[in-house]
Amino acid sequence: MHRTDGRRLCALLTLLAALLLSGCVRTQPPDESDGGTARPDMPAPAPTVSAIDLAHATEEQLFYIGELTEALPALLEADRALTEIFVCGRLYLEGDYGAVDPYTPFPVEQGEKYADFAEITALFDDAFGAGGAGREEFLAYPAYGRPAVSERDGATYITSHFLLAFTDFFTADDVQVLDINAAGASLYAVTPGGQGVYFGAVRTGSGWFLRRGTYFAYLDALREAERTADWHSSPDFDTGMDEGSAGSLTGRCLIVNVFLSDPESGWSGEEVSRVLEMLGEGTAFLNASAAAEGVELSLTCTGEADSLYFRTETVLPSDYMDFGWTGGIFDGGLEPFVRRSVDIDAYDSYCVMLHVNKQGRSYALSCNSAYYDYRLYAAERCVMYYTADDTYEYAPNVSMYMHEMLHLFGAEDLYVPYLAAGEDKRIEAYCPGELMRYVPTDIQETSLSPYTMFRIGWRNRLDRQFAAFAD
Numbered sequence: 001m002h003r004t005d006g007r008r009l010c011a012l013l014t015l016l017a018a019l020l021l022s023g024c025v026r027t028q029p030p031d032e033s034d035g036g037t038a039r040p041d042m043p044a045p046a047p048t049v050s051a052i053d054l055a056h057a058t059e060e061q062l063f064y065i066g067e068l069t070e071a072l073p074a075l076l077e078a079d080r081a082l083t084e085i086f087v088c089g090r091l092y093l094e095g096d097y098g099a100v101d102p103y104t105p106f107p108v109e110q111g112e113k114y115a116d117f118a119e120i121t122a123l124f125d126d127a128f129g130a131g132g133a134g135r136e137e138f139l140a141y142p143a144y145g146r147p148a149v150s151e152r153d154g155a156t157y158i159t160s161h162f163l164l165a166f167t168d169f170f171t172a173d174d175v176q177v178l179d180i181n182a183a184g185a186s187l188y189a190v191t192p193g194g195q196g197v198y199f200g201a202v203r204t205g206s207g208w209f210l211r212r213g214t215y216f217a218y219l220d221a222l223r224e225a226e227r228t229a230d231w232h233s234s235p236d237f238d239t240g241m242d243e244g245s246a247g248s249l250t251g252r253c254l255i256v257n258v259f260l261s262d263p264e265s266g267w268s269g270e271e272v273s274r275v276l277e278m279l280g281e282g283t284a285f286l287n288a289s290a291a292a293e294g295v296e297l298s299l300t301c302t303g304e305a306d307s308l309y310f311r312t313e314t315v316l317p318s319d320y321m322d323f324g325w326t327g328g329i330f331d332g333g334l335e336p337f338v339r340r341s342v343d344i345d346a347y348d349s350y351c352v353m354l355h356v357n358k359q360g361r362s363y364a365l366s367c368n369s370a371y372y373d374y375r376l377y378a379a380e381r382c383v384m385y386y387t388a389d390d391t392y393e394y395a396p397n398v399s400m401y402m403h404e405m406l407h408l409f410g411a412e413d414l415y416v417p418y419l420a421a422g423e424d425k426r427i428e429a430y431c432p433g434e435l436m437r438y439v440p441t442d443i444q445e446t447s448l449s450p451y452t453m454f455r456i457g458w459r460n461r462l463d464r465q466f467a468a469f470a471d
Contacts, residue, residue: 051176064180071208072172078126083215086138086148089163103429105157117151129209137216144430144465168193226461236462236470244367246380246408248457251348255301261311265357282402285443295458318360335379351408352381360385361394364407380408399439410455
């Protein structure tokens, strides 16, 4: 047992009183469960946390809390300055840069504060300590496109392609200490907007510093809340999403293949096998992509034995503007035709691929309640033209099959002329391999952007960097 002399005990009691009065590091708050109704557009109520009770803290804990209380306001001030510079675009907004390419870094005007990158480094040192790892997340921000702030030959360079008006900062008065020792502290705060944020501080020979930027801890908390949010309640949820037979690309999903013949064309066994081979490769790619995102998906397609084969005396057009036949050639319509042979109720979602052995530009007919005739396409379908001529402009490949199929599950084209002016540059900068942007022979060269993932049901909320595509 350690003995404590009277003078040290007096000092500790004085410190305890000061901490309680200052509010910089708080004890566990009272129950405020009856304190009003939460706004629907605000984060979920912050959870109750178990903070250190100062009245029962050890001498050692009180000593470290005293150190941290003194250091924390300056740490958060430096952290806020970094957030305003990197996240909010403060240097760009305070300057006069005229017409610049927002996606290519350009230098901060000479004479302006932070034009010398050493000033940015000084802020990093103030917040995270010399060489502190917390700077790395800022330097890699944002997740897509060129960094918001970078260094070149000692000068500060910035981009302006993604500026976020973030103002939900907490202060030292909002911070609670969950745990603290000689190595560091686990901390918690609730922002003015109601978001609970867990973050940490480290104690070094040079003093106390933040482990990482509090904005990135805020993002982690926000993403966790969004992960379990209702997809349909998203402010970006739109018509064409989760409508028709191909609702969301999750769970058990089936591609029903219908090989069509007419007076001008038919199918050989070898050609059918080639189509099924490409579909197998494409579904494997999407299943693997879903797994990487933590999404449960079992996407399959009918094989040679259980695919449907249909002959019509109608000459099938190869013009993608002529599509009324896709339901009219079947007795009773496409859905009854499929149901007679396929147990589609065993799947969460299904779509139909109508294969035509002719040259033509493939297209998708999705169910979208924004259009007056959307009910005609409740059995969502795409028309896939086939040719073995690889030199043909619209020759099919694995990427093309999956591109058209994704339309049926809500994905949109992300290339001119389907994008607003300038947005083609945004998708090229953020996700150049986007499958809804281009269809290379090798589907492994492609990926799905957060926008497409949101549209097809893989994410419950749209990443803010891609909000422009939903406008």
